[in-house]
Amino acid sequence: MAKDVIVACDFASAEAVYAFLDKIPGQKPFVKIGMELYYAEGPAIVRELKRRGHKIFLDLKLHDIPNTVKKAMAVLSGLDVDIVNLHAAGTRAMMEAALEGLTRPDGSRPLLIAVTQLTSTDQESMERDLLIHEPLERVVLHYAATAKAAGLDGVVCSPLEAGQVHAVCGAEFLTVTPGVRFAEGEKGDQKRVTTPARARELGSDYIVVGRPITAAADPAAAYERCIDEFLN
Numbered sequence: 001m002a003k004d005v006i007v008a009c010d011f012a013s014a015e016a017v018y019a020f021l022d023k024i025p026g027q028k029p030f031v032k033i034g035m036e037l038y039y040a041e042g043p044a045i046v047r048e049l050k051r052r053g054h055k056i057f058l059d060l061k062l063h064d065i066p067n068t069v070k071k072a073m074a075v076l077s078g079l080d081v082d083i084v085n086l087h088a089a090g091t092r093a094m095m096e097a098a099l100e101g102l103t104r105p106d107g108s109r110p111l112l113i114a115v116t117q118l119t120s121t122d123q124e125s126m127e128r129d130l131l132i133h134e135p136l137e138r139v140v141l142h143y144a145a146t147a148k149a150a151g152l153d154g155v156v157c158s159p160l161e162a163g164q165v166h167a168v169c170g171a172e173f174l175t176v177t178p179g180v181r182f183a184e185g186e187k188g189d190q191k192r193v194t195t196p197a198r199a200r201e202l203g204s205d206y207i208v209v210g211r212p213i214t215a216a217a218d219p220a221a222a223y224e225r226c227i228d229e230f231l232n
C-alpha cells in the first residue's frame, strides 16, 4: 500500500500556495486543498496543481442529502483528484451515493474517505449538542465500520486511533492522520500529537502535515525530514 506525506496547503490564495511550493524545489509533494483555498480559488487551483504534477487530497468534507452529494462528487471526480472526503454522519446511504457519483464510466475513481467525529468534538459537546451518549472512541469506530460497509476506502483519524481502525476495518482500510508534529516542535492548536516516526509505528497510511512544514524556516528540509521519519 502506498504510504505518503500529504502537505496541508492551508493558504488563502493561489499565489501563497505557489510561493510556498517554490520553496520545495524539485519535489512534487502530495498536497491537501481545504475549504479556505478551494472557496477562494475554485476548481482552477486543483487543475493547476494537477498540471504541475501534484497528487491532490481535496478536503471538502461533503455532507448533504444523498442525491446532492452524488452529483457534487461526480463534478469532483471530473477534476481528477486523488482523494476526496465526506462526513460519515451523512449516513451509509449518503456514502453509497457519493461512491456512485465518484465512479467514472471506465470504473476508475478517486479514493473516498470519511471524517468520523471531528477532533474538535469532545465527549461533552457530542453529548450536549448531538445527543450522542456512547463513548467517543466507540462512535469513531462505528462510523469507520459504517464507512467500510458503504464501500469507502478509509477514514481521517488521529494516529492514536489508526491501530484500532485497522483492527476493526482491516489492514487495507486507509487511515489518513493529521495531528503530526516533530518531537521538539510547537503543538499549535493540536492537542493530541505524534511524530511522523510514531505515526508510522501506529499504522498511519498517510500523514497530513501543515504548519510544521508550511511555517518552517526551511520548508524543504522540514518536508524531507517528514518523509525520512515516516517512510524510512
Ligand code: C5P
Binding pocket: 008, 010, 034, 118, 119, 120, 156, 178, 179, 180, 188, 190, 208, 209, 210, 211, 212
Ligand atoms: O497545521 P497542521 O499540521 O495542524 O494541519 C493539519 C491539517 O489537517 C489542517 O488542514 C486541519 O484542518 C486538518 N485536520 C486536522 N484534524 C482533523 C481533520 C483535519 O487537523 N481531525
